[in-house]
Amino acid sequence: MLITTLIGLAAACCTTVSFLPQVIKAWRTQSTRDVSFAMFTLLVTGNSLWLVYGALIGDLPIVVANVITLGLVGAILALKLRYG
Incomplete structure (x- = not known):
């Protein structure tokens, strides 16, 4: 189980960053x-939906990845709204 979680966290880190x-x-x-x-x-x-899903099933890699990704893509969307 630990190796699976570590692989998930590594994948989440790469796609989020x-x-x-x-x-x-x-x-x-x-x-x-x-x-x-x-x-x-x-x-x-x-x-947002992935974050809810991850929270509902208690999957740490999904939750962590989507909290951070949501912040980054939310920032891009906010900048798009601000600068056009």
């Missing part, structure tokens, strides 16, 4: 022209 460069770029350039509003709205919705 992948949004960080986009957040940094949008923040620095104050431009989100090429960011799709619809895609990030769906992504926020999906991550």
Whole structure:
């Protein structure tokens, strides 16, 4: 069970951190022209549902990954709303 959890946490870390460069770029350039509003709205919705699912089944990797990812994609969506 421990190795399964560690693999899940490693996978969650890789996929979650992948949004960080986009957040940094949008923040620095104050431009989100090429960011799709619809895609990030769906992504926020999906991550929210994954977070609820992970909490309901008590799966730590799913919960941790989606809390962090939701923060990052939420930031991108907020920057999109602010900068267009």
